[in-house]
Amino acid sequence: MTQLQPARGTHDLIGEEFRRHHRVIEVARRISALYGFEEWATPIFEDTRVFSRSLGDTSDVVTKEMYTFQDRGGDSVTLRPENTAGVCRALVSNGLTQGGLPRKVFYAGPMFRYERPQKGRYRQFHQIGIEVLGAAEPLADAEVIACGWHIQQELGIAEGTVLEINTLGDAASREAYRAALVAYFTGHRDRLSPDSQTRLEKNPLRILDSKDKGDRALIEGAPTIFDHLTPEAAAFFEGVMRHLDRFGVPFRKNPRIVRGLDYYSHTAFEFVTDRLGAQGTVMAGGRYDGLVEEMGGPPTPSVGWAAGVERLSLLLAEAGLTPPAPRPVAVVPVGEAAEGPALDLLQALRRAGVVAEIAYKGNLKRRMERANRIGARAAVILGEDELAKGIAQLRDLDAGTQESVAIGEIVRRLA
Numbered sequence: 001m002t003q004l005q006p007a008r009g010t011h012d013l014i015g016e017e018f019r020r021h022h023r024v025i026e027v028a029r030r031i032s033a034l035y036g037f038e039e040w041a042t043p044i045f046e047d048t049r050v051f052s053r054s055l056g057d058t059s060d061v062v063t064k065e066m067y068t069f070q071d072r073g074g075d076s077v078t079l080r081p082e083n084t085a086g087v088c089r090a091l092v093s094n095g096l097t098q099g100g101l102p103r104k105v106f107y108a109g110p111m112f113r114y115e116r117p118q119k120g121r122y123r124q125f126h127q128i129g130i131e132v133l134g135a136a137e138p139l140a141d142a143e144v145i146a147c148g149w150h151i152q153q154e155l156g157i158a159e160g161t162v163l164e165i166n167t168l169g170d171a172a173s174r175e176a177y178r179a180a181l182v183a184y185f186t187g188h189r190d191r192l193s194p195d196s197q198t199r200l201e202k203n204p205l206r207i208l209d210s211k212d213k214g215d216r217a218l219i220e221g222a223p224t225i226f227d228h229l230t231p232e233a234a235a236f237f238e239g240v241m242r243h244l245d246r247f248g249v250p251f252r253k254n255p256r257i258v259r260g261l262d263y264y265s266h267t268a269f270e271f272v273t274d275r276l277g278a279q280g281t282v283m284a285g286g287r288y289d290g291l292v293e294e295m296g297g298p299p300t301p302s303v304g305w306a307a308g309v310e311r312l313s314l315l316l317a318e319a320g321l322t323p324p325a326p327r328p329v330a331v332v333p334v335g336e337a338a339e340g341p342a343l344d345l346l347q348a349l350r351r352a353g354v355v356a357e358i359a360y361k362g363n364l365k366r367r368m369e370r371a372n373r374i375g376a377r378a379a380v381i382l383g384e385d386e387l388a389k390g391i392a393q394l395r396d397l398d399a400g401t402q403e404s405v406a407i408g409e410i411v412r413r414l415a
């Protein structure tokens, strides 16, 4: 029979890859908790409208990347391409929009986008993310960014990334900026990619997010939003930057940062790296003041980010920070009479928090070979004669030394 392969754009997490992946999520979970975020898990598939309403009809995600299908009952459902919309939907569906705001949410899990797979870009990938729901203050934006920075520092990869931030202003700033962009790009209409010509009509800001080479050249010369900010929007942006300074988070202003999704206003930011080739954005987010309303809730200004676990994990690999596999203690019985006591010791070690293993069969030689193969740090050899005297041989497999130890002492020695 033909061997089956993982579906295109999906990948298995095994060994080192799993350990890196797990570490990214564990660190993010622990650090975000220090900032007062609580973890939510929302469904992996949602009513398609959760995404079509929130992400905007012209976003790449909605027009090209969603896994949408009719289920057997005829409902249109979509595998989540991101989790912010789901979190906002959950806030509304669970009646959490009234009291208790702001709410601070952390999530981690798989996301699905129909994309051309390449290094750091998959069809099933994973994100970690945080959201502050119901806070209009620039301090919330700065805290969210500081938490993301802290996570990268704790992972040991912060040296390899740069924070770039921008503002998309408020509605009035964007209105003025949109007009300036339309004027500029209309002058170069025939040099725009077909996609960007469509964007020019539907959502000109989105052109700034284009990955097309020709577009990129035009974008270089485009006007920036800094000249079109209302005094309020400018003050908000100043506030975010002031708090970032206070938190000690280094950043670079970049007027070209717009987010791919429609729901953003004010702060937009990305942590970028030059270490992953074309997939340079590892963590990205911003302020989305209108999204909860799109889900049928009251106005709930919010801010957050999402980060690609695979990309953070690649940075860990790159920096030689793959977490080591645990090194067990091998319990090695010699002779039938030793097998029962060996199982007792095995469980006593595990109960004491020591990773311990036993080979299911084999003589002393075979079992020692297996101990080496699994990277055991020590072997406890239980021979029949010594057992009768209440002792065992404790062998340090790194040093190659061996000593007799009273059975009752072994757990304490290894814990």
Ligand code: ATP
Pocket (backbone or CB within 6 Å): 082, 113, 115, 120, 121, 122, 123, 124, 125, 126, 127, 260, 279, 280, 281, 282, 283, 284, 285, 306, 307, 308, 309, 310, 311
């Ligand atoms: P890109 O510009 O790389 O397509 P994006 O703007 O579509 O990214 P977001 O929607 O902001 O990405 O998602 C946040 C983060 O999730 C990205 O910065 C990236 O680290 C990760 N990410 C997004 N799409 C993928 C994917 N297909 N495979 C792996 N990681 C991804």
Ligand code: MG
Pocket (backbone or CB within 6 Å): 060, 260
């Ligand atoms: Mg994308």
